Amino acid sequence: MDEKLIKFKIIRNVVVLLAAVIIIWSIKLQVFEGKKYSRLSEKNRIRMKYVAAPRGRIFDRNGVEIANTRPGFYVSVVRAAIDSTTLERLSSILDTDGATIIEKSKIEKNPYNPVKIAHDISYEQLSLIEERIDVLSGVEVGVEPLRNYPYGELLFHLIGYVGEITDRELESDKTYSIGDYIGKMGLEEYYEGMLKGIRGVEYVEVDARGKEVGKITEKRSIPPTAGEDLLTTVDISLSESVAVYLEDYEKAACVCLNPQSGEILVLYSKPGFDPNLFTHGIQKLEWDILHKDPNAPMYNRAIMSCYPCGSTFKPFVALAALDSKLINEKQRFDWCAGEYRLGRRIFKCWKKHGSLDLHGAIVHSCDIYFYQLGRFIGIDTLFDRASRIGFGKKTGIDLPNEKQGLLPDRKWFEARYGSNWTTGHIFNLSIGQGDLLVTPLQLACAYTLFANKGKIPIPHVIEKPDTTYSTKDVSSEAIDIVKEALAGVVARGTGTLARVPNVEVCGKTGTSQNPHGEDHSLFVGYAPAADPVILVCLIAENAGHGASVAAPITGKIIKSYLNSKRQHEIAAVLQQGTSVQED
């Protein structure tokens, strides 16, 4: 019996000891580490969710929406909760493969957070997923605001597009979350800060499979703030007309602006691409094709393509000569016999012009006159005046990736050709060929000098109450002389096809030789001469002479704009009239 009592006590003590161990351990878990585990349990349960803000809309000058948002359905997955059968089902619904889905979901480091893996799914796909949502563990669908471009390709280069944010962009800016859209080009990129708005925050309760089970009421959610709307100066109906006029040309660019205010009316580049397709999440293959296309559809020719601007440069050579008072308008040089001999080289003109004064040389676009004029005033004067007007410099438009072109000076020639550089280079420069490179927008802005009596406005796409000018300090007499010649170009010179009935149009043709094929056809014109409201700079690549292609199209654009402007004015007057009557 004694032995039994000892054993009883030993076993009893062991039982007490084990119970004590368990109790001490639970005191450790629940009292000392209770706070930590409570936090972990909340973290398990509550998921902070960002709610995308609807992007600001973009309007044209007449209040037409040219970019807005529409609701679209997305699919997201929680990597930790997804299993192989779910992956298989989901990839067959979304017509992709499981590896791609997993790859996409890996952008989010935390496997318990949902990641959007498909945007803008079809109603059919949506219903297929919703039907099986109970067996598709870790899969969710939701609604998000998606970007929509009603005019598609027409405004692609001007507005740009939005695409899913990349890892690097995500890292550099913490106000974005995974799966957000970000402006990638054009206005969307330039005004990203205004357009994007502020994302909201929502707290939801989730279960172990990452499925949302409800809203959390004890934590207040913050609704998203919509992005600001952009009011642009773009004229959508004129843009449509421009696109129609350029239908027959594969590659072209057109800038229309108000020369007095610098408001961009049209900024068109061809070929383009429908930006709505980027919203779906463009496939890598399509992306590669888009970038390797020899016609470069991603490229905004109006501000990024640099061309030798041909004869459209001549007025500025004349202006440089007049402004520096090295000649007057009566100046004549050796007469034009169709060609000009310089040492052993022969420089040609496109026609035998005979003897011309400055006015006639601009009107008839005589190359031989300008060869000699260029040589006469010299590279330094030419560079000084042309660079003052803005050649070789960015215009400062509110769009990203503007190119500055190239205006060569003495140093540049020396660096490029060494001591071999000759008068021949000046000859070429004087007729806008050779090394000169100009963007269509740059050229348009340079011409506002004539249209706007010596003041060049900084071009802008967004409506602004007042315009910033850069005054060019060029004598107004010189400007008037060249202006008169520009009127003559359209009235009786090379640009007669740009004539518009009852309106005095000023302009200059240009034919830009290039090594890649047929000449580019250029025309810059503005109207009405006395009080210009539109300036058009148009280039049709590989289309031929400026006189025969670009000039007539410019005439049509000017005519179309002035007509619709008059109609708007009449409508406004009528409306005023009726409202007066009502009073």
Next chain:
Amino acid sequence: MFKKIDLSIITAVGALSLLGVMMIYSTAGSALMARQIVWLVFSVFVALVFSRISPRIWANLTPLIYLASIFLIFIILLKSDVYPKRWIRLGEFSIQPSEFAKFATVLMLANYLATKKKLQSFSDMLAPIVIAGLPALLIFVEPDLGAAQIFLPILIVMSYWAGMSGLKILILFSPIISAAASFSIYVWAIYMVLLLIVLYFRKQLTDLIYGLVSNSLVGLIMPLVWNSLKVYQQKRIVSFFSPWVDPQGMSWQIIQSKIAIGSGRFFGKGFLSGTQKKLEFLPERHTDFIFSCLGEEFGLIGIIIVIAIYGYLTYRLLVLAKETRNRFSGIFVSGVMTWIGYQTFVNLGVTMGLLPVTGVPLPFISYGGSALLSCFMAIGVCLSVSRTKMAY
């Protein structure tokens, strides 16, 4: 009828069973609760019947019961095509023979040990080892590591209670410690030195030879055995030693269970309000991990009360074992006490992350008819013992 019956045991078991029904409702809903209630009513009935049968009759019936239970496990091992081979389907219900094997083995061990007036040498232990080892081995093969391990503490405590000296048992089962220590060569070396010291002072040649040979052999063979373990069994052991390494795999259970218990804090989140449980972060929350939900919903207060009830039940069984004059009855009750006590400790230890994950149900509380019925059978026999404890 209840005059001489131990009411304290009935009260403790009743409280735990009702708590179990409540927790099953909280974790698995009313449908499973209803099934558990059906099992509970049946189990209570069986226990009452068993309590009317005198221990002498139990002793006579023992070999039959034992063989029947071994036979049942054999059948599922041969016939079951579901893996793991743990259940036999009987219409609406499925039963788990391993649970009944615990009851049968405790009976059989008590029956055998009661006939041995003196337990001194290793050879006396041979038969008990076979009696407990056979079902343990079969269950291990199913495989069900959690159920198989119970037989060892039962064997140890019952033979200890039957008269074996503690040191002798320690030496006998020392190869198990050797196996555990063999994971690290240094730990194993230190263990072997300590063992040698003990054996030297004991000054018994058979003990010395047995201890040295068996421990050395096991220590060398262990790495081979490790490799023969099922991957999930290895993983469980590994994940115990490094639970945060692989939060989605095995240790997910431990982490979520600890989060559940820890976040219950002092007073708990309230009955039916456990978020870990409700949102299904807890795996096996109505069976092996039901205690985590209990900790989450009732907090430290709830845990202390539950442990107090289990402690009290264990203590009462121990007292009963001591007070019983009949040798068979005493040894039997000590076995039941070990079974319930050990299983409770392991279950609680696992849910709290104190022990490696082994699937062990919490007696009287976890969902599962076989485990409940088997425990009630044992309690029924214990009540019969308490009724007749003054008789030899």
